[in-house]
Amino acid sequence: MTLPPWKVGELASRTGISVRALHHYDEIGLLTPSLRTPSGHRLYQQADVVRLQQIQSLRLMGIPLDEVKQLLDGAVMSPRELIDVHLARLHEQIALQNRLAERLQGLAAHLDTVEAASIDDLCHIIQVMTAMEKYFTTEQLEVLRERRTSVSDARLHEVRDSWNEIIPKVRDAMSRDVDPTSPEMQAIARRWKALVEEFTGGDPKIAQAVRTMYEHEGAQLKQKLGEVPTPEMFTYMSRAFAALT
Amino acid sequence: MTLPPWKVGELASRTGISVRALHHYDEIGLLTPSLRTPSGHRLYQQADVVRLQQIQSLRLMGIPLDEVKQLLDGAVMSPRELIDVHLARLHEQIALQNRLAERLQGLAAHLDTVEAASIDDLCHIIQVMTAMEKYFTTEQLEVLRERRTSVSDARLHEVRDSWNEIIPKVRDAMSRDVDPTSPEMQAIARRWKALVEEFTGGDPKIAQAVRTMYEHEGAQLKQKLGEVPTPEMFTYMSRAFAALT
């Protein structure tokens, strides 16, 4: 009492796998029906259905078709290895996507503080963010994010304006060879230091990361942020800081 | 003083974007260099480089090329909407992959309790798992998983053997029209109940889910598990339970 074999449509409706998919499996040699009618219609027998169920199981686990094929035709890996490999792949992907989601959320949060950002602004923010991700650790970024949200929008503008005022002054002083210990520069050094401390929260590691970032990405950041200190300014200012009372 | 325009290779090495990608962007009209040499070599000017940076920024956020194109050529969405849409998509994907990872981990844990599982065994386990995921809530599955890991492998075999012994007895009793309250059936009912309680931990919701699962997936599960109770057996046994002292 052998059951009558199934035609594709029937098999498809019973398993929920599309006819096209079954054709595809046949094309790639993953599931070739063991019978055909004289006119060429596919006929699936019991054994084929079993194999299809196996395929479906492995596919549900996210295993690509060619690996499913290798596994079912004389196993290349043990099941345990297989799963480990896939878990590793999956965790990698998840980690990647989580990082992406974090970035997007940071971006969204940032956009909420600014009103009516253009695509251009958006790209600028992204570029600054990507630059920062290269130089700060995750915790440092977290600290900076919290600090930024705790500060008003108006204050952020003030800070930027301050830098745009101070940096040209320093550049000018350097070109005039002004002594960093002079009263003029001491005043500027105090303002500079206050701005840095407000931004870094007094964390010297963050301050160092900022310097490294400006050193490597200065040209890029200048276009996005306006005035940006050069490494020479940092060394010049450090002499001024040393002389601060 | 206009800077000399860049050729593809130069632009590629400076931006880290492959020459092929630049060609591709040209093909799809995303970034068409504004100049060409008479011989057809691409020449990228300042504006092109800016646009490329924008493209790169948006791509870093996982935005597909056609959307990048739409955004840069006369925005369809506001940046904020854009990000929200992508975050939603991303979270969906992450959730999907997390579920997959959970399944795979469950599978791995299960394989660790069995030694030398074949691909066939693997598929069986997967099918039972998928059937169970349809009928149990996540917490219930968690409970079942803990219970399973706390039980020895030998005990699992004993339990399966018990069912394979009890179910035929019940089927036989039903066909002989034995009174469920008879001493013979009362003894079986006590064994049945003990097995159910051991598996469900006494949770009636889990017991109900098991019944529903067997009702809908009986045929499938029978092939995987061996003997499986039918709905008629459950009603028959409930009469036996009612008479238990």
Next chain:
DNA sequence: TCTTGCACCTCACGTTGCGTGAGGACTTAC
């Protein structure tokens, strides 16, 4: 000046897992 070598060009196929017709043969029920 010729050649060598490198950068550039344009096709065009491969990747993953099918969806979606197009155009034609077969089957089944009335």
Next chain:
DNA sequence: GTAAGTCCTCACGCAACGTGAGGTGCAAGA
């Protein structure tokens, strides 16, 4: 006998390029 439904085999499409293949342009050394 015919109409409707099912089946067949191509074959393109997708996303974002990678990877040659085969041919041209260009700067520099012999």
